[in-house]
Amino acid sequence: xxxxxxxxxxxxxxxxxxxxxxxxxxxxxxxxxxxTSKSLNYPIIQLNVGWLSIFSLGITLSLLISxxxxxxxxxxxxxxxxxxxxFSKILIVSSTLVCCLMSMSYLNNKKVNSFEYFILIxxxxxxxxxxxxxxxxxxxxxxxxxxxxxxxVLAAYKxxxxxxxxAGLKYFILGAFSSGLLLFGTSMIYGFTGLTNFEExxxxxxxxNGVTDVVTYNGIIIGLLFVAVALLFKIGAAPFHMWAPDVYxxxxxxxxxxxSIVPKIAIMALLLRLFYSTFYDFASLxxxxxxxxxxxxxxxxxIGALYQKKIKRLMAYSGIANVGYMLIGFSxxxxxxxxxxxxxxxxYVVMMVAFFSFVLGTQTEKDAKLNMHVSDLSNLGKVNPVLxxxxxxxLFSMVGLPPFAGFFGKMYLFLAVMQSELYTVAIIGxxxxxxxxxxxxxxxxxxxxxxxxxxxxxxxxxxxxxxxLSSSLFFLIFFFAYPTPFLLCAHKVSLGLLL
Amino acid sequence: MFDxxxxxxxxxxxxxxxxxxxxxxxxxxxxxKTVGLSTSLLTFLLSLLLWLQFDMSTPKYQFVEKFFSxxxxxxxxxxxxxxxxxxxxxxxxxxxxxxxxxxxxxxxxYIREYSIAFLFLEAVLICVFTCLDVLFFYIFFEAVxxxxxxxxxxxxxxxxxxxxxxxxxIYTLVGSVLMLLAILYIYQLTGTTDVQVLTTVTFDYDTQLxxxxxxxxxxxxxxxxxxxxxxxxxxxxxxxxxGSVILAGVLxxxxxxxxxxxxxxxxxxxxxxxxxxxxxxxxxAIIYTSLTTLRQVDMKRIIAYxxxxxxxxxxxxxxxxxxxxxxxxxxxMLSHGVVSSALFxxxxxxxxxxxxxxxxxxxxxxxxxxxxxxxxxxxxxANMGFPGTSSFVSEFLVLVGSFKSNVFITVLAATGVVWGxxxxxxxxxxxxxxxxxxxxxTAFQDLxxxxxxxxxxxxxxxxxxxxYPEIFLNAMHVSITHLIEQVQ
Numbered sequence: 001x002x003x004x005x006x007x008x009x010x011x012x013x014x015x016x017x018x019x020x021x022x023x024x025x026x027x028x029x030x031x032x033x034x035x036t037s038k039s040l041n042y043p044i045i046q047l048n049v050g051w052l053s054i055f056s057l058g059i060t061l062s063l064l065i066s067x068x069x070x071x072x073x074x075x076x077x078x079x080x081x082x083x084x085x086x087f088s089k090i091l092i093v094s095s096t097l098v099c100c101l102m103s104m105s106y107l108n109n110k111k112v113n114s115f116e117y118f119i120l121i122x123x124x125x126x127x128x129x130x131x132x133x134x135x136x137x138x139x140x141x142x143x144x145x146x147x148x149x150x151x152x153v154l155a156a157y158k159x160x161x162x163x164x165x166x167a168g169l170k171y172f173i174l175g176a177f178s179s180g181l182l183l184f185g186t187s188m189i190y191g192f193t194g195l196t197n198f199e200e201x202x203x204x205x206x207x208x209n210g211v212t213d214v215v216t217y218n219g220i221i222i223g224l225l226f227v228a229v230a231l232l233f234k235i236g237a238a239p240f241h242m243w244a245p246d247v248y249x250x251x252x253x254x255x256x257x258x259x260s261i262v263p264k265i266a267i268m269a270l271l272l273r274l275f276y277s278t279f280y281d282f283a284s285l286x287x288x289x290x291x292x293x294x295x296x297x298x299x300x301x302x303i304g305a306l307y308q309k310k311i312k313r314l315m316a317y318s319g320i321a322n323v324g325y326m327l328i329g330f331s332x333x334x335x336x337x338x339x340x341x342x343x344x345x346x347x348y349v350v351m352m353v354a355f356f357s358f359v360l361g362t363q364t365e366k367d368a369k370l371n372m373h374v375s376d377l378s379n380l381g382k383v384n385p386v387l388x389x390x391x392x393x394x395l396f397s398m399v400g401l402p403p404f405a406g407f408f409g410k411m412y413l414f415l416a417v418m419q420s421e422l423y424t425v426a427i428i429g430x431x432x433x434x435x436x437x438x439x440x441x442x443x444x445x446x447x448x449x450x451x452x453x454x455x456x457x458x459x460x461x462x463x464x465x466x467x468x469l470s471s472s473l474f475f476l477i478f479f480f481a482y483p484t485p486f487l488l489c490a491h492k493v494s495l496g497l498l499l
Numbered sequence: 500m501f502d503x504x505x506x507x508x509x510x511x512x513x514x515x516x517x518x519x520x521x522x523x524x525x526x527x528x529x530x531x532k533t534v535g536l537s538t539s540l541l542t543f544l545l546s547l548l549l550w551l552q553f554d555m556s557t558p559k560y561q562f563v564e565k566f567f568s569x570x571x572x573x574x575x576x577x578x579x580x581x582x583x584x585x586x587x588x589x590x591x592x593x594x595x596x597x598x599x600x601x602x603x604x605x606x607x608x609y610i611r612e613y614s615i616a617f618l619f620l621e622a623v624l625i626c627v628f629t630c631l632d633v634l635f636f637y638i639f640f641e642a643v644x645x646x647x648x649x650x651x652x653x654x655x656x657x658x659x660x661x662x663x664x665x666x667x668x669i670y671t672l673v674g675s676v677l678m679l680l681a682i683l684y685i686y687q688l689t690g691t692t693d694v695q696v697l698t699t700v701t702f703d704y705d706t707q708l709x710x711x712x713x714x715x716x717x718x719x720x721x722x723x724x725x726x727x728x729x730x731x732x733x734x735x736x737x738x739x740x741x742g743s744v745i746l747a748g749v750l751x752x753x754x755x756x757x758x759x760x761x762x763x764x765x766x767x768x769x770x771x772x773x774x775x776x777x778x779x780x781x782x783x784a785i786i787y788t789s790l791t792t793l794r795q796v797d798m799k800r801i802i803a804y805x806x807x808x809x810x811x812x813x814x815x816x817x818x819x820x821x822x823x824x825x826x827x828x829x830x831x832m833l834s835h836g837v838v839s840s841a842l843f844x845x846x847x848x849x850x851x852x853x854x855x856x857x858x859x860x861x862x863x864x865x866x867x868x869x870x871x872x873x874x875x876x877x878x879x880x881a882n883m884g885f886p887g888t889s890s891f892v893s894e895f896l897v898l899v900g901s902f903k904s905n906v907f908i909t910v911l912a913a914t915g916v917v918w919g920x921x922x923x924x925x926x927x928x929x930x931x932x933x934x935x936x937x938x939x940x941t942a943f944q945d946l947x948x949x950x951x952x953x954x955x956x957x958x959x960x961x962x963x964x965x966x967y968p969e970i971f972l973n974a975m976h977v978s979i980t981h982l983i984e985q986v987q
Contacts, residue, residue: 411683434672
């Protein structure tokens, strides 16, 4: 049988992924060949590769945007391409692109001088792009491993720092553990149903002809529980969050930014596909899992962040709290909750991008140090009031203060939660957002009212970070004026997945 | 022609001034101040047009226009005023230019940002008082926090300002997130957040009680009612003068306005059910805070606590649910908005000169500052409800109203007038009379022309409301009658 006729039109549908994969390989060989070239005197091609990977991410993005939105499963139902997966891919690729833009100045200043950073980012991005369109347990495991392995290396990327090595090792051990849980869960499901394909599994577990055999039923439930726990591990939800603060703190700052932005989208999208579409009939079983995890994450994230002195640890806890909000929205299990969740995700990504572009963009004049401690910001209000005001707006948005975008994200989420009559959860949620307000406001307090015994001055922000910061801030401030396209998008996508 | 766009222009004009301010270089601070002041004055003149064209014979919302609508939800936000909200809008637009003028010389850092903060505050406050949608009321209600937090935190006077702005922020946030949940619940039950529709909806009894409490949690913090009033003296005493003025003058009124606009018409049964609670808290507020006033050493804290006591009268009047009580409390809010603002300005005047607000450093100011003393005396008398001033009329109306519904509470509340006289006279006596004390302060300067012009409108309005309150009461009469009909 001819190779091309065997796969039919499959390659046309997965064109963006193919392009990204090819770009990874090409850039890797480009880097290997040139950076070891003796005749060129071992050039440092880090920024060069950086721009090339940004370029190829841009082309991937345009391929995604221009791809005809069809629902189609490819490679013998291994992957599925539909409106939801295309939407998540666009979100993932564009935020990866922004992360690359944000990390340029850091890599340049720190003289990391190895081009593999961008290759790893691209590989992780490829893993996540495949992850959101998996339609099969095997594909799920393969792509989640591609993503995770790149992450482990990225966390340990700063070879000279022992923190970074520690972060990488911790992440690796715990990540491998959770991958083991995932594999166990999938093998349980496969063992009891004999199926790995999501669509076929959903046919088996659905409706009157669903599982009647008690043993099979319980087997699937246990498998599902393991899968859920593994994914919650990867996303950093509360009882499985212990790795997050250490890894976030130890990893180099652009990697922290990447960790706290992109995998959240990918895993949330995977959770949505797995539980809203395949295992929707088990809703009564998975709902409490996500509900309690969500509540616990909100509480631990908000309370844990209160005592953090380092910005990256603080953002790690804030990420846990935000995952908590997403999970309680998730557990509501309706079309509204899904579109609310998607809006929240978009706004969360933009807020994190804005905040990390600020963290990566401000360096002290003297020793080009990034701001590691909250107290390092104590002069910002006096030295650079415009920047301090911008950060204030970002933080107000994270608090969820209207009219900034963060408020609308929370509002749609809580509206969905209320519509599912989870009133207690909603009350806990808003109250923990008040607790969260404490530590966000503390940063503002330090910036404007803090006193410091030495007068720190900051370098001018580099152009890329300034661009990212200003455009994301523009989004956060003026979201309320014209939210229609985002609402429209979220609504259509969620209807597409659920109906 | 004006009918259709006057409210949008009222919101838009300060925003336009804000944008204009961004383009004025920092080398020209006078121009920055002038632009801020003239924009707010223009807004005030425009809002007078609102009053001129206001139709007093109908309880309907007037000047209604579409603000914007939210897709995928039944939210079409309208702006409009009726007899209840009209004067709050006017009060806002009056006090903002006074604030900007009062802090003309005392603000020395971030001058442009100061004007921007006040103009933004003005636009948001006008939205709060004219927005006919519960959810958007909440949004603007919360948005007020942003400029106010910065005003207290940046331009406040002492180190304690950080704590004050924190408290202000957190207190308000805790209360109002519960209101947000209540609003989302209402939206889920009825599918709308439009006030005009919601006042025609009858919620069942238990739902009303829960929703009323959730609204109360937020509004009582803003009013403030007694257990939640701690933030107020802190915020007042640490804010810059203009910040205290806008806080006492308008921000506290958002709570009262919220009760009148949302709690009472939307949850009438719950309002009746919880009336004893409100009465009790208000009476405690009147007596307890009046007594607390006597132990303060900071002049701003004295006025802040007296504000809490006056707001106790307001909440009593509001929940008598008869025409005298509600009109009295409306008038008291307006009167308090002018009088306590003017008192804060008075304190600001001597603070600008001597950089202290502690009473013991002052004595015998009458000798050297006669013009200031007479102004101060006038507002002190107005604060204690002296006949001929605005507070007298309004407190009288409140007491008449509450006498109809609960005699015991009226008697207790009426003692508040005596307490008020006590601490007001006590304060004035310490500051203005006695021997002139030159041990701490050696140079004196009376009111200058700018400060004089700041006080003129306040004196005029206090007299006007005290002698001829009909022009205010007539405009709100029909709307309040309508409100009472809704409850019954």
